[in-house]
Amino acid sequence: MIPPTPLGMPDEDGSGEIARTDLSTPAVGRLSLYYRELHRLLDSGQTSTNSRDLAAMVNVSAAVVRRDLSSIGSVGRRGVGYDVESLANHIGAVLGSGVHWKAVMIGVGYLGNALLRYRGFERLGFSLAAAFDTDPAKIHQVVGSTKILPMDQLETVLREVKPELAILTVPSEQAKEVADKIVGLGIQGILNFAPTTLRVSSAVAVINVDLASELQQLAFRIQNG
């Protein structure tokens, strides 16, 4: 197993063994789930695990786990398996969780409110530096540990704080305009909850989460199960 580089930062020596760029989106999603389960094991004091147990936790086959982990250079030892902490650190390094990512949220409606209170983000190294809304009644409230600021401070704060990520929880009609604005201010990735597909510069990473679409996919599976 390749030891994680100091501070969990991606290595920059060009070996390509830590920071992989050729992982598929589903593989990255699974790594993220292994990472979550490994941290649960760590919290419970467990020090070693194996591909079969990890597979059961994430609902994939043990072969998929072994392939995913070997693709990032982690090979379990026969009869011993994987060291939980080393593996967690290694996956964390690949996923960039050792990096301290700064995020801002635009639009603090009910969903934004719920996401600001969600502790799962901080655990993964994301800090929500600020949230923005147009509603005067919400301005200067602190939700979770994030202060809500007026939209007219967006530019100043983004130039100062330099967040990499934005969580977009505005109505669909405003999503495009807000996205263009924050991309212009240096945002590199957007997690978009507005039920519209964002089209921004290809240099910007966008993940669209459409909750109604998820429910629709579930219904499709039931209907055709």
Add this chain to the structure above:
Amino acid sequence: MIPPTPLGMPDEDGSGEIARTDLSTPAVGRLSLYYRELHRLLDSGQTSTNSRDLAAMVNVSAAVVRRDLSSIGSVGRRGVGYDVESLANHIGAVLGSGVHWKAVMIGVGYLGNALLRYRGFERLGFSLAAAFDTDPAKIHQVVGSTKILPMDQLETVLREVKPELAILTVPSEQAKEVADKIVGLGIQGILNFAPTTLRVSSAVAVINVDLASELQQLAFRIQNG
């Protein structure tokens, strides 16, 4: 283009042209997005569209749109494209949106609260029949248009209302127990927001939505972009 069957119900004559069971999960996801965009066009009064415009709305190639639509039996007419309403109805029938799906929610924390107020579900034919929570302060409140009931009424209500779907917004530690219980009461599909992978009977469809994992995938893309 195959006309949708009456009431948008999947056809049952065995032709297999409406209710397709061999669509991949990503294809179903894309159909769900076309459906959303077609309804936006309908709302704006637009009557026809084409694969290129649909592709731009959903951020895929026109070839992918044509392949997806032809896989469900919809072929655009050269120089004319697709009739917006017919296509929306047809995709709706494939996705089961003509069916009236009943859902319940278990766990009304901040996220549950936000989801109960989300109007996107109703538009797609999902009704949230009831929500359940253990907190006495929340019981009998109406959020959105859904009443919050005590957990000890779960069994009675599920046997009476017979919902097909459940939205699980409980803490991770409770997810497994609650899932087993509602599956025992006849729930056929679970949209799970608890950050843990649910393992239930293979006869039950489960879609896990892990919001922290989505943010982690976004960070990975930025780091490796």
